[in-house]
Amino acid sequence: MYSKGTKRKFYDSVDAATDNKAALYSRQRQSLLDMSLIKLQLCHMLVEPNMCRSVLIANTVRHIQEEMTHDGSWQLVTEAFGSSGPSDHLVATEVLCRSSALEQQGGGPKLYSVMGYDGCREEEVVTDEALCSVTFSGGAPSLLGTIDHCWDRAELRMAAVEDRVIKDSGSEVESGEGAKTVMGQVFGTFEIKNGAPGSDPALEELFSAVDASYYDLDTMLTSIQSTPKMGPYNLLDSMASSHGPTSNSSCRTDLSELDHIMEIIVGS
Amino acid sequence: MEAVSCRCYQFNLLLVMLFVTADIISTVEFNHSGELLATGDKGGRVVIFQQELESKNQPQCRGEYNVYSTFQSHEPEFDYLKSLEIEEKINKIRWLPQKNAAQFLLSTNDKTIKLWKISERDKRPEGYNLKEEDGRYRDPTTVTTLRVPVFQPMDLMVEASPRRVFANAHTYHINSISVNSDCETYLSADDLRINLWNLEITDRSFNIVDIKPVNMEELTEVITAAEFHPNQCNTFVYSSSKGTIRLCDMRASALCDQHSKLFEEPEDPSNRSFFSEIISSISDVKFSHSGRYMMTRDYLSVKIWDLNMESRPVETYQVHEYLRSKLCSLYENDCIFDKFECCWNGNDSVVMTGSYNNFFRMFDRGYRQDVTLEASRESSKPRSVLKPRKVCTGGKRKKDEISVDSLDFNKKILHTAWHPQDNIIAVATTNNLYIFQDKL
Numbered sequence: 001m002y003s004k005g006t007k008r009k010f011y012d013s014v015d016a017a018t019d020n021k022a023a024l025y026s027r028q029r030q031s032l033l034d035m036s037l038i039k040l041q042l043c044h045m046l047v048e049p050n051m052c053r054s055v056l057i058a059n060t061v062r063h064i065q066e067e068m069t070h071d072g073s074w075q076l077v078t079e080a081f082g083s084s085g086p087s088d089h090l091v092a093t094e095v096l097c098r099s100s101a102l103e104q105q106g107g108g109p110k111l112y113s114v115m116g117y118d119g120c121r122e123e124e125v126v127t128d129e130a131l132c133s134v135t136f137s138g139g140a141p142s143l144l145g146t147i148d149h150c151w152d153r154a155e156l157r158m159a160a161v162e163d164r165v166i167k168d169s170g171s172e173v174e175s176g177e178g179a180k181t182v183m184g185q186v187f188g189t190f191e192i193k194n195g196a197p198g199s200d201p202a203l204e205e206l207f208s209a210v211d212a213s214y215y216d217l218d219t220m221l222t223s224i225q226s227t228p229k230m231g232p233y234n235l236l237d238s239m240a241s242s243h244g245p246t247s248n249s250s251c252r253t254d255l256s257e258l259d260h261i262m263e264i265i266v267g268s
Numbered sequence: 269m270e271a272v273s274c275r276c277y278q279f280n281l282l283l284v285m286l287f288v289t290a291d292i293i294s295t296v297e298f299n300h301s302g303e304l305l306a307t308g309d310k311g312g313r314v315v316i317f318q319q320e321l322e323s324k325n326q327p328q329c330r331g332e333y334n335v336y337s338t339f340q341s342h343e344p345e346f347d348y349l350k351s352l353e354i355e356e357k358i359n360k361i362r363w364l365p366q367k368n369a370a371q372f373l374l375s376t377n378d379k380t381i382k383l384w385k386i387s388e389r390d391k392r393p394e395g396y397n398l399k400e401e402d403g404r405y406r407d408p409t410t411v412t413t414l415r416v417p418v419f420q421p422m423d424l425m426v427e428a429s430p431r432r433v434f435a436n437a438h439t440y441h442i443n444s445i446s447v448n449s450d451c452e453t454y455l456s457a458d459d460l461r462i463n464l465w466n467l468e469i470t471d472r473s474f475n476i477v478d479i480k481p482v483n484m485e486e487l488t489e490v491i492t493a494a495e496f497h498p499n500q501c502n503t504f505v506y507s508s509s510k511g512t513i514r515l516c517d518m519r520a521s522a523l524c525d526q527h528s529k530l531f532e533e534p535e536d537p538s539n540r541s542f543f544s545e546i547i548s549s550i551s552d553v554k555f556s557h558s559g560r561y562m563m564t565r566d567y568l569s570v571k572i573w574d575l576n577m578e579s580r581p582v583e584t585y586q587v588h589e590y591l592r593s594k595l596c597s598l599y600e601n602d603c604i605f606d607k608f609e610c611c612w613n614g615n616d617s618v619v620m621t622g623s624y625n626n627f628f629r630m631f632d633r634g635y636r637q638d639v640t641l642e643a644s645r646e647s648s649k650p651r652s653v654l655k656p657r658k659v660c661t662g663g664k665r666k667k668d669e670i671s672v673d674s675l676d677f678n679k680k681i682l683h684t685a686w687h688p689q690d691n692i693i694a695v696a697t698t699n700n701l702y703i704f705q706d707k708l
Binding site: 029032035039048050051052053055056058059060062063064 | 350352378440441459460487488489490492509542543545546549596599600602605
């Protein structure tokens with residue numbers, strides 16, 4: 001059922017007004033980017049995802065990335081993420097909704113959070129718990145909380161997937177590409193593709209870190225334990241600090257079970 | 269033919285009928301006479317309602333609709349190649365103009381379109397002398413008289429039978445179907461392609477629009493709706509997720525990738541945000557009955573376009589502008605992707621569309637008036653006039669107003685339909701169908 005969101009406080013912790021607003025804007029833009037990437041990743045359902053929605057979200061991500069590249073903050077993202085940011089990381093995200101957000105800000109806009117939409121069960125859990133209702137103690141751990149749920153979803157989906165006939169997952173895994181782009185992942189389900197030719201190197205870079213090929217968890221797990229990738233914002237890097245071996249091993253167990261079933265089905 | 273602006277549309281709408289459906293309603297459509305109203309639902313069922321004939325005893329009963337026929341149009345399927353389910357949800361229903369005693373409609377899910385024939389049977393032949401009492405055929409040599417059977421009345425039986433199945437022509441999800449004014453062809457549109465069919469031929473369709481890029485990762489725009497012109501059988505329009513409408517002439521070339529006209533309103537720079545593109549995505553496009561105008565619905569507004577002017581709409585109506593400051597939250601919970609439909613009244617003087625909290629809005633083009641009404645059981649006592657509603661956007665909330673924060677975003681009216689001649693409207697909430705009529 002519908003319920004109201006929690007009011008959040010806006011903590012003004014930086015002296016210079018314009019600096020604060022710019023920093024706030026870029027944090028909110030970051031949070032919008034995170035939200036969008038999660039939405040794209042959670043597109044994998046039993047029914048084909050809505051293409052219009054996927055395209056619009058992907059365009060939003062592209063737009064944010066272009067703006068971040070343009071104002072030079074793209075390189076600073078990793079550093080900003082590593083440092084302990086103020087607790088208002090995800091506060092007042094609706095400021096992003098306004099065009100001249102910086103001018104229009106009064107004193108602490110009230111965040112209106114609308115929750116509980118039946119049609120998007122997966123995302124409801126993620127956004128509800130991680131993005132809407134919690135005041136965060138620190139920037140980095142809160143986002144990790146988001147990713148935590150992402151992994152939970154992945155594990156649950158692995159279990160669900162075992163019950164299904166999976167014929168073309170083989171073609172996706174065996175296609176030879178290491179990490180497909182999220183775009184390819186989303187749009188690739190609409191037709192059988194044999195390759196994922198990279199078109200936009202910047203986008204590839206953007207998505208390579210957050211690629212979630214659910215049939216290729218091994219690659220992701222390996223990348224966590226290795227040194228963080230160079231380049232832009234990398235969700236997986238943040239996970240490295242919070243995920244111990246235990247959660248990895250449970251993923252691995254599911255994965256080996258899935259492999260076993262795959263062998264039976266594919267008859268290799 | 270110019271639309272005639274009638275009396276002031278301060279609607280005195282009464283709730284006439286309320287139907288609770290088993291499943292979520294996904295489409296609502298009146299037939300060309302308005303006598304029949306079809307609904308499709310998420311479970312693949314079609315329910316058709318028929319208007320009661322005017323009765324001299326109870327003249328106010330005109331407008332009452334009762335269930336006429338129910339049938340299962342589509343079943344869930346599984347695409348083994350992609351390991352994905354194909355939903356049986358009915359995305360659209362379109363009636364064919366009536367040619368004989370039977371009624372025909374097209375119904376479609378994501379992948380397959382079906383032509384259904386709905387016919388009545390109220391007589392049956394009786395009086396054969398060829399069978400025994402128990403049903404066995406008599407020995408022909410014992411039959412010595414010729415008896416012509418006579419048609420006897422029987423209880424009305426309404427039969428729905430599938431006459432054509434148009435399958436395997438769409439890789440992507442079908443969002444629109446539209447019957448041509450020539451009554452021989454129709455179009456079906458999915459996210460990236462539009463196909464032209466002949467109603468008689470199921471194993472062949474012509475692709476007339478294809479916006480699929482060679483590399484799918486370059487995809488930035490999809491088709492959201494398409495419709496044939498009501499009078500010109502060579503003209504159709506399709507809308508996109510970037511807020512553009514393209515008008516195409518099928519006489520120009522076989523593949524109508526080159527539009528004849530492109531309708532696009534320049535973006536207002538003061539309203540620019542990360543959500544600008546999403547809210548500009550057009551969820552529905554409908555020609556006026558006259559064919560002179562078309563209406564588009566995007567997330568926050570309804571726009572009326574003159575087909576002779578591509579640069580900007582002639583009229584713009586704000587449906588729920590108070591949501592503009594909530595776009596981020598609406599993006600979070602996916603409500604920003606809701607696809608609202610819109611419709612014209614019979615003489616193109618009023619347009620209607622749905623909103624949240626079970627509100628729907630009507631805009632009178634002539635008198636420049638608009639009204640917000642609610643389809644809910646609490647506020648719709650049978651035979652009592654609907655009260656206009658108001659959303660309070662800030663400051664002090666007056667009595668009877670509802671504040672933006674109290675709106676229920678789970679209660680959305682996506683589908684509405686207007687009787688082609690009378691002031692009778694059908695409004696679908698999640699699984700309730702409301703039929704309102706103007707007080708006589």
